[in-house]
Amino acid sequence: MHQHKVILILIDGLGWHVARHAMGYLHALCESRQASVFKLQCELPSLSRPLYECILTGSNPVVSGIRHNQIVQLSKQESIFHLARKARLKTAAAAYSWISELYNRAPYDAVRDRFTHDPSLAIQHGIFYHEDSYPDSHLLLDAEHLRTTHDPDFLFIHTMNVDDMGHRSGGDSADYRNAARKVDVLLSHYLPVWQEQGYKIIVTADHGMNVDHSHGGHLPEEREVPLFLVGQGFNHKAAGTEIKQVQIRDLCALALGLAVNRNDELKPFLS
Template identity: 45%
Template sequence: MKKLIFVLVDGLRCDTAFRHMGFMEHLLEMGAASRYRVRSELPSMSRPIYETLMTGMPVLEHGIFSNEVSRLSKEENLFGLARENGLTTAAAAYCWFSELYNRAPFNPVTDRLQLDADLPIQNGLFYFKDVTGAYPDSHLIADAEALRQRFNPDFLLVHPMNTDDAGHKSGSDSSDYVKSVIMIDYILSNTIPIWLGSGYTVLVTGDHGINPWGWHGGNGDDERLVPLYIMGPAAAGGDFSETEIPQRMLAPLCCDLLGIPRGKKMLQPALPGLKES
């Protein structure tokens, strides 16, 4: 059985990750990870890109044009495809993922914890405050590990938000933003070895970057370029970041890593440095 953990660090700039994520870069140096550079979709905003990451569809086609579009996805997505193929799904994530794939609008009382085998995200633990420090990344990673230990999901989404929060508050050139990147790298250094030891392939990426003025949504490299680290059985190891990968390639890549058919509208993934894709 192929198993995948998808870590989406919200607001993670590519250059900041390559410079300051010491644990990830250590795995790269040791040949235990493959590293890539990904160009995000436009607009480089969170909710549209969440949908692109989970469906492989461009924004113009999936119709989630901004963060204000609050409705269920109408496209084939990773959670639904995994469930349809007999896999177990889970997510520790911001409530917008619940609104895209389980229930919309999000009700904090009834929807924070969702355990329902008939939903695309069968085992979900969702937070709903995203201001700086409101829901610490340490708590979110603990949520994800609790879901993993209890339900043994085949596909688990892990979505920490503090990096994006720090970027909005202080800008990408600030010490607060850099510290948030260093901190999530540190937190992941305590859990990724456990996940790898449990047989998971682990992906770590960002949805979008952030600019020095504390915003994103536009076409600049600081807002669009994000990292992708792949660890586990599929990763041959090595730096393949000289060639940019379109963000739409991640959803079909996840399907291949899970061993399930891709969505009908998804791209054919082609990444160097993978043992299987």
């Protein structure tokens, strides 16, 4: 059993208004008290790269300096990958290329970086993609390959098809909602295995999507996102307790058994 291993899943662009009715399997876990769900408000601006940095370092965009998607540089903050490496834990990610640029090497070079296996990097084992239409089904296979081959203590999984469909068809479209349903079905293949093996699993989103096929502002459909905590390692009686997007890094660290600042208010979320 993996008592102190964590999988963080980021479903890019999944707004609360769709997550609350389209993610049937995740909500089934909540109803059976194997998971709990919270509504978060993302930081501003509600853009992807700034919010990747927010989720993975606990720094909002004004503090981190990653203010928009075109800033291509290594993070100057201490990410969950760096915290894990300091503790001699193993890290891995199946994720969009911007994650590699933030925490491994910038700019991203697909030939060099798509398949990364380097113990000196913050993300030691990575399979990165660079097209928004890269299938979520393939991405989850990449993640499972990393998990079974390298047995990381912290695994980050980052899907893109929900966001891609939102940009193509809008946040109030069948395509967007069905992309959410599809990734929920895909997760239903993997979550039982990971739960059985004792992983603490966190599922969240960076931002939502508006009817104009975009995001970046402070409309509720852009800012409100879900946070699902899955597995026996979490206290599912803590539902209703407030949690913020900037606390996700420290929640991951605490779940890994790492000491972090300001963690007392997060302890109720762990069993």
